[in-house]
Amino acid sequence: MNLDITTLRNQTPGLGTVNHLLASGSALMPQPVVDAITGHIELEARIGGYEAAAVQQQLLDGVYTSVARLLGAAPQEIALMENATAAWCQAFYSLPLNKGDRVLTCQAEYAANYVAYLQRAKRDGIVIEVIPNDETGALDVNALESMLEKPAALVSITWVPTNGGLVNPAAAVGEITRKHNVPYLLDACQAVGQMPVDVRELGCDYLTATGRKFLRGPRGTGFLYIRKELIEKTEPAMIDHFAAPWVAKDRYQLRPDARRFENWENAYALRAGLGAAVDYALDLGLESISDRAWGLANLLRAELLQIKGATLCDAGAQNCAIVSFSIDGLDPQDTVVKLRTKGICIGTSDPASTRLDAEDRGLPTILRAAPHYYNTEEDIGHLVDALKSLPRS
Ligand SMILES: Cc1ncc(COP(=O)(O)O)c(C=O)c1O
Known part of the structure; x- marks a missing residue:
């Protein structure tokens, strides 16, 4: 088009x-994003925050459907977050990584992710290994294939790095991680909104992104995709009574969907803006x-x-x-x-x-x-x- x-x-x-x-x-x-945000804020001012969320519930629930469409996922596989880093950390820190576990990442990895690897190297003893680049400067998929001849606990890479036009071969990485049955966390923060994204084609288990970059959403928004087969097996690193309702004095029960990574309180106006931004991008193609x-x-x-x-x-x-x-x-x-x-x-x-x-x-x-x-x-x-x-x- x-x-x-x-x-x-x-x-x-x-x-x-x-x-x-x-x-x-x-x-x-774009104006429809601004209208969605200010419309919700004005409603909160007029009738109250809880009441505005109730009135707008259908629209707010629709944000999960929109983000899912954008990624080729199911709404149950989406958690809405305050930024991409929070989404990424929810995925990464939920993984039970232990001493000696190999985590493979890329040469162009983003600072926020890399310091988290360093923290878990210090705290849990994980071993960080960097997948070399090929002669063009992109992640070398053949090198990854060789590195996976030994067991690895996670492959975690950035698709489009913060510092330039590189597009790492994210789908080829997914093909290899699936073959070797290794979890795959993809930072798609700078890819989402500027190009088609399909989690099934990418073969990733977790994907994270932000609203404010190429999606044209508001600042302070982001999301996490987690493949449905993994949701029930994954205990978030931190929970509240929304992620895990307190069902008995001595027991909580994790939600069955990706929203087990969310909290009870949220910026609903920004969520409405994120939904409008995703719909706008989907309409354009x-x-x-x-x-x-x-x-x-x-x-x-x-x-x-x-x-x-x-x-x-x-x-x-x-x-x-x-x-x-x-x-x-x-x-x-x-x-x-x-x-x-x-x-x-x-x-x-x-x-x-x-x-x-x-x-x-x-x-x-x-x-x-x-x-x-x-x-x-x-x-x-x-x-x-x-x-x-x-x-x-
Ligand atoms: C590659 C990459 N990943 C993650 C992030 C973090 O996104 P956010 O600031 O929404 O947490 C950025 C931000 O610049 C980025 O460039």
Whole structure:
């Protein structure tokens, strides 16, 4: 489907103010998302928080159905969370990992996940092993296959890393983990909303993502998918009386669905916004979204290469809508601030967010831009012109 960019831009209030090219940070929300959030907040103000949740129950229950559709999952396999990290931690810390258990991760692993591995290495004695990259800079599936000749307790990787356009071969990893019967936790935080995602095709057991990035949802939202066969076998690391009703003085009973990872209290207005964002993306179609966003990112890459002293830092044979780069003589942080004064929003990626990859490739803090489908060729042109005009040191 061809996207009607003019209409989509008109439905995006932020585009009247900024040239926003950082969907991998926190994308611009479309008006229906804003309306869903403010509508619920206004209802809470008018009739009370509990009462608003009751009135909106059908809509709020529908958020699980929408997220499930987005992932090719069942609603019972979805837990709604306050961010991707909380979702990821719920999955990771529920796993009974013990001394000597091997956890295999990728070179471009995200900092929040890696420090959790380090904590469990310190606390539980797990052994962290890093799957090497292939010659393109993506996770090497052949190396993973060899590493799984010895038993492993978990394969846990990031699909699209925080620091660039790399798309790790998540489905090929799933094929291998299924063959070896090893649990597979996939951080899809930066993939969801910019490309089609299907948990059955991916073969993952757990998948986590956020609302605020390419999905265009509000900040403070995220979700966890857990494969249904695993739900009943999984005891969350922390529970409350929603996850596990207190059924007798000496007993609780875990919920039968993925919501055993949730708490009783929630930001219902943000959940309504997340649901609206997912529905908006599904209406447009994830194929159309990725065609457009990835096309704009490729245009940006081509234009950047025309700038003297510019270097692209995206690894892998296939690149998504995230573009990482440096320009000789431009300090990244300073550049972001200067561009913001011109109404152009991009960001930086610092080595501590993907330390293994950054140290391996000798990457300092770099610039990061991520166009979404609502951006235009002109938006890209304005960014490139602005970069060219900045004084170099
Ligand atoms: C790859 C990756 N995973 C996880 C996260 C964490 O997402 P959240 O901030 O919603 O917890 C991020 C955020 O930048 C990320 O880039």
